[in-house]
Amino acid sequence: MTPALETQMLVKRFGGLIVTNEVSLSVRPGARHALIGPNGAGKTTLINLLTGALTPSGGRILLSGEDITATTPFERVRRGIARTFQINQLFNDLTPLESVMLAVGERLGHGNRLFRPLAADRAVSEEAAALLERFRLADVMCLPTRDLPYGKQRLLEIALAIALEPKVLLLDEPAAGVPEEDRHEVLAIVRALPADVTVLLIEHDMDLVFSFADRISVLAAGRLFAEGTVEEISGDPEVKAIYLGDAA
Numbered sequence: 747m748t749p750a751l752e753t754q755m756l757v758k759r760f761g762g763l764i765v766t767n768e769v770s771l772s773v774r775p776g777a778r779h780a781l782i783g784p785n786g787a788g789k790t791t792l793i794n795l796l797t798g799a800l801t802p803s804g805g806r807i808l809l810s811g812e813d814i815t816a817t818t819p820f821e822r823v824r825r826g827i828a829r830t831f832q833i834n835q836l837f838n839d840l841t842p843l844e845s846v847m848l849a850v851g852e853r854l855g856h857g858n859r860l861f862r863p864l865a866a867d868r869a870v871s872e873e874a875a876a877l878l879e880r881f882r883l884a885d886v887m888c889l890p891t892r893d894l895p896y897g898k899q900r901l902l903e904i905a906l907a908i909a910l911e912p913k914v915l916l917l918d919e920p921a922a923g924v925p926e927e928d929r930h931e932v933l934a935i936v937r938a939l940p941a942d943v944t945v946l947l948i949e950h951d952m953d954l955v956f957s958f959a960d961r962i963s964v965l966a967a968g969r970l971f972a973e974g975t976v977e978e979i980s981g982d983p984e985v986k987a988i989y990l991g992d993a994a
């Protein structure tokens with residue numbers, strides 16, 4: 747099966763520092779794939795290479811078998827790679843319903859149409875409301891985003907990315923800063939996304955990773971160090987040693 751997302755011998759250097767070292771990662775369609783590794787392992791750099799925020803020093807990136815290494819970040823979004831939005835000032839002033847309607851409208855190409863049929867607006871608002879319901883945000887969808895609890899703001903970021911109907915969703919610590927009791931819920935909602943959405947997750951909390959992922963890749967010092975199922979990775983003494991070394 748053609749991987750949804752693949753890197754081949756991907757390299758990133760910052761001056762003399764090799765931060766991504768010949769990483770060949772394969773994410774199968776529909777995967778709930780987690781990327782773990784100690785601080786400074788190169789996880790965020792890899793996500794930035796995948797989105798096009800950074801240009802690789804070597805190697806290739808393939809989306810559904812097509813080489814996207816030289817494409818712009820915008821082109822990658824158009825082709826189906828999304829990462830979570832950071833809530834900015836604009837979204838803080840809007841309600842979740844307004845924000846998601848903008849994202850859905852953007853996807854449908856309504857963005858620059860001044861006059862549009864009422865029925866089209868209704869379809870957009872219905873889709874936005876259904877999406878917010880799925881993300882358990884229905885009760886707050888008409889409040890200003892700035893008044894939402896932090897955990898709900900993180901869910902809104904993911905809902906905004908999903909409104910674009912991505913093929914591949916990249917999540918960089920989506921539960922960071924979310925209260926302990928809500929963290930599992932955030933990941934459970936992501937896990938329950940439609941099977942045709944491929945998810946690559948960076949997460950530090952091993953409890954969350956083990957309950958979320960069906961495949962885990964371990965990065966250490968820029969290299970892909972191990973890959974396997976939850977059982978394989980959680981029982982791997984070398985992976986444990988890396989984390990214990992990190993904690994030490």
Ligand SMILES: Nc1ncnc2c1ncn2[C@@H]1O[C@H](COP(=O)(O)OP(=O)(O)OP(=O)(O)O)[C@@H](O)[C@H]1O
Pocket residue numbers: 760763765783784785786787788789790791792
């Ligand atoms: N723009 C840059 N210039 C120089 N070095 C950088 C740059 N960006 C990242 N690095 C270095 O690359 C290494 C990997 O950083 P990265 O943020 O990708 O790791 P990470 O695995 O996401 O870490 P964390 O879990 O702490 O977020 C670090 O040593 C970092 O200092």
